[in-house]
Amino acid sequence: MKPKHKRLVFVGTGLALLAFAAFLILSAMEDSVVFFHSPTEVVEGTANASRRIRLGGLVEMGSVEKGSGTQMRFRVTDLKATVPVSYTGVLPDLFREGQGVVVEGQLRDGVFVADQVLAKHDETYMPPEVADALKKSGQWQHMKESMQQAGQLPGSKTR
Amino acid sequence: MSVELGHFALVLALCVALVQGSLPMVGAHRNNLAWMGLGEHAALAQFLLVAISFGCLMHAYVVSDFSVLSVATNSHSAKPMLYKVAGTWGNHEGSMLLWVLILVIFGAAVAAFGRNLPPGLRARALGVQAWIAAGFYLFILFTSNPFERLDPPAMDGQGLNPLLQDPGLAFHPPFLYLGYVGFSMAFSFAVAALIEGRVDAAWARWVRPWTLAAWTFLTCGIGLGSWWAYYELGWGGWWYWDPVENASLLPWLSGTALLHSAIVVEKRDALKGWTVFLAIVTFSLSLLGTFLVRSGVLTSVHAFAVDPERGVFILALLVIVIGGSFALFAWRGPQLPAGGLFKPISREGGLLLNNLLLSTAAASVLLGTLYPLLLEATTGQKVSVGPPFFNAVFLPLMAPLLIVMAIGPLLPWKRGDLAIVLRQLWLAALTAAIAMLLAWTLYDGRSVVGLFGFGLAAWVFFGTLTGLARRIGLFQGSPVNVLGRAAGLPRAHWGMTFAHAGLAVSIAGMTASSVWKDERIQVMRTGDQIAIGGYVMTFQGAVNAPGPNYDALQGRFSVARPGQPAFTVLEAERRFYPVENQSTTEAAIRSTLRGDLYAVIGESQIGGGYVTRLYFEPLVPWIWTGVGLMALGGVISLTDRRHRVGAPARRRMTTTAVAGAGAE
Numbered sequence: 114m115k116p117k118h119k120r121l122v123f124v125g126t127g128l129a130l131l132a133f134a135a136f137l138i139l140s141a142m143e144d145s146v147v148f149f150h151s152p153t154e155v156v157e158g159t160a161n162a163s164r165r166i167r168l169g170g171l172v173e174m175g176s177v178e179k180g181s182g183t184q185m186r187f188r189v190t191d192l193k194a195t196v197p198v199s200y201t202g203v204l205p206d207l208f209r210e211g212q213g214v215v216v217e218g219q220l221r222d223g224v225f226v227a228d229q230v231l232a233k234h235d236e237t238y239m240p241p242e243v244a245d246a247l248k249k250s251g252q253w254q255h256m257k258e259s260m261q262q263a264g265q266l267p268g269s270k271t272r
Numbered sequence: 273m274s275v276e277l278g279h280f281a282l283v284l285a286l287c288v289a290l291v292q293g294s295l296p297m298v299g300a301h302r303n304n305l306a307w308m309g310l311g312e313h314a315a316l317a318q319f320l321l322v323a324i325s326f327g328c329l330m331h332a333y334v335v336s337d338f339s340v341l342s343v344a345t346n347s348h349s350a351k352p353m354l355y356k357v358a359g360t361w362g363n364h365e366g367s368m369l370l371w372v373l374i375l376v377i378f379g380a381a382v383a384a385f386g387r388n389l390p391p392g393l394r395a396r397a398l399g400v401q402a403w404i405a406a407g408f409y410l411f412i413l414f415t416s417n418p419f420e421r422l423d424p425p426a427m428d429g430q431g432l433n434p435l436l437q438d439p440g441l442a443f444h445p446p447f448l449y450l451g452y453v454g455f456s457m458a459f460s461f462a463v464a465a466l467i468e469g470r471v472d473a474a475w476a477r478w479v480r481p482w483t484l485a486a487w488t489f490l491t492c493g494i495g496l497g498s499w500w501a502y503y504e505l506g507w508g509g510w511w512y513w514d515p516v517e518n519a520s521l522l523p524w525l526s527g528t529a530l531l532h533s534a535i536v537v538e539k540r541d542a543l544k545g546w547t548v549f550l551a552i553v554t555f556s557l558s559l560l561g562t563f564l565v566r567s568g569v570l571t572s573v574h575a576f577a578v579d580p581e582r583g584v585f586i587l588a589l590l591v592i593v594i595g596g597s598f599a600l601f602a603w604r605g606p607q608l609p610a611g612g613l614f615k616p617i618s619r620e621g622g623l624l625l626n627n628l629l630l631s632t633a634a635a636s637v638l639l640g641t642l643y644p645l646l647l648e649a650t651t652g653q654k655v656s657v658g659p660p661f662f663n664a665v666f667l668p669l670m671a672p673l674l675i676v677m678a679i680g681p682l683l684p685w686k687r688g689d690l691a692i693v694l695r696q697l698w699l700a701a702l703t704a705a706i707a708m709l710l711a712w713t714l715y716d717g718r719s720v721v722g723l724f725g726f727g728l729a730a731w732v733f734f735g736t737l738t739g740l741a742r743r744i745g746l747f748q749g750s751p752v753n754v755l756g757r758a759a760g761l762p763r764a765h766w767g768m769t770f771a772h773a774g775l776a777v778s779i780a781g782m783t784a785s786s787v788w789k790d791e792r793i794q795v796m797r798t799g800d801q802i803a804i805g806g807y808v809m810t811f812q813g814a815v816n817a818p819g820p821n822y823d824a825l826q827g828r829f830s831v832a833r834p835g836q837p838a839f840t841v842l843e844a845e846r847r848f849y850p851v852e853n854q855s856t857t858e859a860a861i862r863s864t865l866r867g868d869l870y871a872v873i874g875e876s877q878i879g880g881g882y883v884t885r886l887y888f889e890p891l892v893p894w895i896w897t898g899v900g901l902m903a904l905g906g907v908i909s910l911t912d913r914r915h916r917v918g919a920p921a922r923r924r925m926t927t928t929a930v931a932g933a934g935a936e
Contacts, residue, residue, distance in 0.1 A: 123624065126624075126625070127628055133632075138636055142643075145660035145661035145664065146655045147656045148653060149653075149655060167656060183794065183883055202793055206506075206856060206857055
């Protein structure tokens with residue numbers, strides 16, 4: 114086999130594989146990408162209700178109600194709009210009222226049915242998506258100040 | 273005082289790196305041996321200086337010197353000694369210092385053990401290393417100085433994130449970095465070779481042991497991280513396709529490809545340009561991984577704004593290293609002469625297919641990891657790409673790779689016959705069929721992934737053993753002859769056998785645990801029983817069990833076979849760390865050959881009882897065993913006489929009559 118042919122086979126196989134991978138990626142992206150929305154967007158209906166989404170905000174103070182067994186309800190807020198969430202399972206160690214949370218699931222009849230609750234970083238951590246949701250609702254500055262007072266957010270210098 | 277000494281040593285190391293990056297390079301260009309020789313001394317000096325610097329920082333952590341900002345924010349006086357030491361690299365600043373420490377250790381190793389490298393190549397490789405080091409020194413000194421003082425000093429530290437206070441995670445970063453940074457050697461040699469315009473078998477023989485060492489460390493590092501996630505996060509999963517995990521998987525994929533393509537350069541003098549390209553890509557991915565994790569860019573583009581200085585510096589460094597080396601490759605790469613020829617069906621062909629599949633897999637994982645970043649930067653929409661994407665893309669690419677993995681090593685160099693090899697693999701095909709049958713009947717819940725996972729694992733495992741049996745002529749001659757042949761088999765071949773078999777074992781474990789995991793979440797009161805995985809677990813109540821720097825609630829579960837007395841008690845803990853105001857879950861795990869029994873205790877309920885999570889995780893110990901076998905394979909291969917750093921350069925093989933046996 115001549116070098117030219119060898120290179121042709123090499124390039125041909127490579128291209129075929131890339132095309133195959135691109136096909137797999139495109140077909141996978143269709144339903145495996147999860148969009149993030151703030152409570153305001155969910156309430157106003159800009160979020161697509163027929164898809165799985167992520168909802169991020171603060172766990173509203175005093176909103177956590179334990180049901181029977183491991184079932185529970187709480188509300189997620191960006192201090193402007195509030196969405197009720199129901200969840201069955203065990204909460205992560207860092208789930209607390211008044212703190213940032215990201216839940217994944219689907220909206221059903223006005224209630225967000227979550228199958229995943231993410232609050233996995235340390236207690237000073239605010240998920241960037243939540244911080245953004247708060248900034249969008251215009252409540253970030255207010256929130257940051259009250260958190261800094263409570264010693265929950267680090268000062269400006271430490272990470 | 274020692275803190276200032278550490279800071280000063282780091283500044284000196286920067287100066288030495290600048291000298292090492294320039295004079296030996298010029299010397300190599302002018303063929304001035306004295307200038308070239310300077311690189312060695314400089315590399316050793318850099319190692320000494322950074323070691324002093326790192327030692328000083330570690331000292332500050334050990335004695336809890338809270339006048340140092342990084343100690344005050346990341347340590348606490350009540351922490352056990354192991355985590356004071358590990359705390360040195362449990363934060364951004366310290367971990368960057370560990371990064372350069374490992375970088376200069378590798379540089380010093382080239383200086384110390386590379387005496388019979390061609391002087392020009394060695395001088396240039398050390399020069400490239402020095403430039404990488406210089407970039408990192410500047411980054412540390414200007415944006416993340418671990419020696420920054422805190423005035424007035426803090427009364428006590430803010431503590432280390434309790435999730436990190438764990439033996440698995442104490443050793444995870446050093447191993448990971450040894451892997452990441454180890455690939456810098458392949459990178460430096462690749463860039464040096466591009467500057468020289470020469471890549472030959474001797475070059476590949478030099479690059480292989482370094483790549484192999486880096487690969488072995490990275491394998492251990494990923495394994496440790498995964499093991500930690502498994503028992504510490506308390507969700508019973510060992511891989512989440514989290515961006516941080518992907519960042520470590522990417523260089524592993526391309527590094528594995530590099531390991532295999534370097535063999536082709538060494539044995540057959542082919543694929544030279546491609547190998548150099550892979551060396552550059554692998555280290556670029558290591559850098560990208562380090563920075564994506566370190567800068568926090570991955571969770572969101574806006575994390576950049578948290579510390580714009582750091583982010584911009586990171587980006588600049590990435591652009592210079594990656595852009596520069598690719599530009600050099602584009603300029604000099606085409607001048608590399610083409611080498612040995614081969615047919616598509618041959619050992620080279622198999623290795624090439626391995627490379628293509630691994631690089632495609634790496635490219636798709638990279639795309640999935642960066643996609644949220646790209647989308648947010650272009651449209652402002654926030655998305656997350658999760659396991660469904662990666663499983664859908666990654667698994668179909670791995671299947672052909674595993675099929676070829678059993679066939680490739682049996683093919684001769686240059687030209688082979690697929691039919692003959694397939695006939696040799698009858699045992700592997702038979703066991704694969706049996707494994708698929710077992711997967712179909714043994715476990716409830718039929719799954720295509722489970723079926724093929726088991727089949728492929730058996731195929732690779734027995735295919736690898738078939739290769740070994742043929743090489744040592746297992747059924748030919750007396751046992752003494754066989755043993756003699758086994759002892760005479762190159763260590764590299766033993767290494768490959770262990771690594772490939774290890775991967776097969778891991779795959780069986782990964783398949784079983786992801787497809788047939790049994791999970792029970794419920795509220796349990798003392799005396800309640802749950803039947804799971806063929807065992808009965810009885811909740812025996814919860815007690816308080818305080819530790820050195822935490823309080824813990826300990827839930828006890830006795831485990832028994834149905835109708836038999838309990839054979840073990842699982843003690844799961846929920847720990848609360850008052851300093852960090854944070855709680856962690858400590859799962860209790862009992863491993864058996866068939867799988868892990870895994871128990872987690874949750875919060876107490878108002879009506880009495882506790883939320884508990886019980887899992888039966890089939891074959892999970894197989895995953896760690898397999899990873900261990902892979903790493904062992906790497907170590908065995910490193911002891912091969914031909915890989916020994918500084919082995920006398922051999923003449924290129926001219927005979928090709930060794931097709932079949934003895935071609936390794």
